[in-house]
């Protein structure tokens with residue numbers, strides 16, 4: 001039998017599962033919970049204490065798991081009884097799985113569908129729950145994997161900024177998805193070159209910049225191979241490092257759509273916070289000074305207002 005790992009946070013407590021859950025213990029897979037049963041909160045917190053982050057499911061039940069996620073997405077996000085922490089955990093777990101899957105297998109239709117579902121979950125979390133952005137932004141992702149954390153944060157911030165710009169829900173979903181996928185090109189670089197992601201741009205040599213500048217094109221080229229990926233997603237990924245001053249890359253574009261500009265701005269802000277550990281307040285100051293002319297002033301001002309209103313910058 002073959003098994004696939006799934007994140008514990010994607011299994012909702014008190015919801016019957018449509019597949020059996022296994023854990024990996026002493027070199028073997030042991031059945032943990034039967035199909036039709038549900039996890040209780042006590043059991044879940046015990047697992048968290050033991051630092052168990054994954055369950056396993058049998059490969060042949062993968063489709064059941066995908067259907068379960070679709071179902072849970074609707075129920076979890078619609079249910080006023082589900083508290084914010086559970087909603088955030090679910091959104092974070094789904095989005096982390098999506099980014100990991102796309103890094104491993106960026107042309108897979110299944111990874112893409114997982115990402116679409118995760119993006120919708122994240123969009124609903126941020127746009128329907130006041131305070132969720134602040135709570136999500138402060139904790140999203142695994143500390144050991146800054147790239148994933150960055151993608152989740154960019155996605156959440158972009159949804160927030162799209163909302164205040166009165167962008168439709170459908171386009172917010174697109175932006176949320178592009179946020180999750182935008183740096184997929186980093187994992188397309190050679191392993192030795194991937195460390196450039198955590199190097200300050202100003203510190204890069206001219207040769208390193210040439211290499212690093214390839215990542216938006218590598219990302220859009222690889223997702224393009226999947227026929228399910230729409231042109232607006234491909235363009236958003238390609239343009240996420242472009243600035244309206246023409247100082248971005250890879251194509252030095254000076255005309256961006258509002259969605260592309262939002263994604264680029266959120267990317268630029270979050271890279272400072274998540275990767276270079278600049279405080280939220282200082283990152284905002286840096287954006288206001290260093291990115292002047294790179295984005296519309298009105299958009300920067302809206303971003304600033306949003307970060308303050310949401311309590312991210314105090």
Ligand SMILES: [Fe+2]
Nearest residue numbers: 182183240241
């Ligand atoms: Fe990037």
Ligand SMILES: [Fe+2]
Nearest residue numbers: 150182183267
């Ligand atoms: Fe990025």
